[in-house]
Amino acid sequence: MPISSTFKLSLAHINDTHSHFEPTSVSLVIPEVNIKVCLDTGGFARIKNTVDSFRKQADESDCPFLFLHAGDCFQGSLYYSLFKGEVNARLLNLLGLDAMTLGNHELDLGNTPVAEFLDHIDFPLLAGNWDISNEDIGKSNRLTDKEKLQPYSPNEKRANIIYKDFGNTRVAIFGICIDKMAAIANPDDDTPFLDATTVVRNTVAYLHSKAIKHIILLSHLGYEADLEMANAIEGLSVVIGGHSHTLQGDFSAFGWESEEPYGRIVSDTVVFQAGCHAMFSGLVELEFDDTGKVINHTGGNYLMIDTDFHESMSIECEGRAENITDAKRIAKQYLEKQNRIILVNSSNEISEILNNEYRPAVLEMTSDIVTQVPSRLRHVRIPDEDGGSCIAPLVCDAMLYSARSRGNTIDFAIHNAGGVRVSVESGPLTAAEVAGRLLPFEIDIVKYKATGSQFREALEGAINNATNNGVEGTGDGSYPYLADLKFDYDTCLPMGKRITTLLFRQNNRWTPILGEIWYTAVSSAYTTKGKEGYDALNHRQNDSMSIGVTLSESFIEYARTKFELVNVADSECHLYHRQ
Known part of the structure; x- marks a missing residue:
């Protein structure tokens, strides 16, 4: 042998x-x-x-x-x-x-x-x-x-x-x-x-x-x-x-x-x-x-x-x-x-x-204080018993601010929770913290169009994906956070009917989103390509176009000029868990 x-x-x-x-x-x-x-x-x-x-x-x-x-x-x-x-x-x-x-x-x-x-x-x-x-x-x-x-x-x-x-x-x-x-x-x-x-x-x-x-x-x-x-x-x-x-x-x-x-x-x-x-x-x-x-x-x-x-x-x-x-x-x-x-x-x-x-x-950004944060802004991907993310809605506010300040007419902003990486502690917030830890993924913000029905489908798809509700999801990072948009989601309803309420802020009033009406939103280039449940946003007529700024750049310019704590309840997202 x-x-x-x-x-x-x-x-x-x-x-x-x-x-x-x-x-x-x-x-x-x-x-x-x-x-x-x-x-x-x-x-x-x-x-x-x-x-x-x-x-x-x-x-x-x-x-x-x-x-x-x-x-x-x-x-x-x-x-x-x-x-x-x-x-x-x-x-x-x-x-x-x-x-x-x-x-x-x-x-x-x-x-x-x-x-x-x-x-x-x-x-x-x-x-x-x-x-x-x-x-x-x-x-x-x-x-x-x-x-x-x-x-x-x-x-x-x-x-x-x-x-x-x-x-x-x-x-x-x-x-x-x-x-x-x-x-x-x-x-x-x-x-x-x-x-x-x-x-x-x-x-x-x-x-x-x-x-x-x-x-x-x-x-x-x-x-x-x-x-x-x-x-x-x-x-x-x-x-x-x-x-x-x-x-x-x-x-x-x-x-x-x-x-x-x-x-x-x-x-x-x-x-x-x-x-x-x-x-x-x-x-x-x-x-x-x-x-x-x-x-x-x-x-x-x-x-x-x-x-x-x-x-x-x-x-x-x-x-x-x-x-x-x-x-x-x-x-x-x-x-x-x-x-x-x-x-x-x-x-x-x-x-x-x-x-x-x-x-x-890098050190130059480390010494660049863009704002003072008065109290800790917690980040969680999916809302829990203590509520949702406090920082992710601010990221969405920043996206709106950057788009509108460049002359774009935008109805609302949507961003996936996984694109925000950490909570923000109270005290000085530096450009390094924003670009290096909070929003480290260098991805463009884009404006795009979709119908009310498509936005409804995308939000449900993202939540289904994040919670594995009827689908095998890719992770909880798809959960949507918003600015000038809010919804209710019922986990127990049949797929396709779980978004029960969908409203956007129009002239400082909450107005229902209508299925066949086209709306203009801003999101990351990642989200608009239909990733992780957002499939409905990736369609031939979405006319997506970069606004010329990345996520971290947007938040830094927003924090320098117009930083304020949002009323999280005013941009709330409800998840109903019925027994």
Whole structure:
């Protein structure tokens, strides 16, 4: 009988970095002494130094090494708001990635930003279920011409694949994105996304037909979908995932609830994910048998903090520490012993580039106070027992203000709850807070037309989607918030009849919306394309046109000139839950 052989691979991974090039502040709890520690974690400079050390360790032990990114590098911080994909391409190149898969937020503004990103990266971008074979030949910057893109192969009905040869072992890597991309992002109509499961199954079958057994799927589907994929398709060795921001591993030593073990095994496939926002680096040592099955894996997700973290950390004491100095000493000793923490220097080429070329513009926005907020403005996506979002209606007011101040006649505004990201605390509100955290998605505001019936259908569709009421929704971010429009929604009525009242403000009076009358509204470009239940707004006669301002720009100009607390009850949205 032939002697079976094993193959070892060291694999580092990150996902959903969302332009968080700078460190992120987090709170850790030291349970034994009731000390809460606030310190900076992660950031691209620390990722680079950490992964460089991983790579060096692998080289010293003569172990093959890979570094993969599972998508969503765009959006999420002021760096993206100000510099779009330029800074991502530049810094990701410096990280030394072997490959990255496409995330949904890469397509928030259509295909063009991805095409421009591909012009500047030096690693492959994997999108194995993205069919670009019928791309419009008239486009000025076509995806079809990009050597770094590995899309769907229509002739073979599978993903394009990259290969890494390590001695006698060939490792295959391919990437898959959310197949409902058109529902949550803005891919161009001529480049659809195909069913993820079908493409993965076909790709694995192709690889097996070529006697290639060591197969890595780089996925931007979300953790639950990754587990389902592993269960459904035999022959995947490893799934490196993203999208759901799942942090695997035991971080209970810091007072964090553990979500999942690091490396979830499902039907002989091991699934990994590494949180989000560049705070963690995952590293796994994999051992495969000659069939491609992972027979052993060790490693974990690591929280990266600076080697001199104790000098900048802040402390809250509730335990036996007698003073702050004592507490810092205890915290330092405790954290230095934790095996889920890596102490790493944050100085290198990346930090120099950020400091010298990009951070000055960010700091300028950080010091730009646009208004004073008198009391906390809570944000929730779906109204609860305490009411709805207080900040989302203000975002809608800002959209109206920006459109009308530019000479547009607008009846009302609609915005999806997921487009607003955080609550706003009382005190000074800076341009950085607005563009970097509150409204970080750089999406245009557009004016458009629809009939009263279409608006009624869109609002119900968005709420049905957000609440999974009769449909399999894509998330609660679709819930609508409004300005100069209000409705009642009855959860128990038949689909199509759940909006029982729909009124808009006309000459300071609430007036019924009539089914066949055309109205003009403003929303984000995302919403008007019919995403996440708003299908009725995406029709041939909607005449959508950008007003020339993004969501964050609109809110900043509104806050500077006409900021006031809305009477939330005056723009209320009622959800009736009958027993």
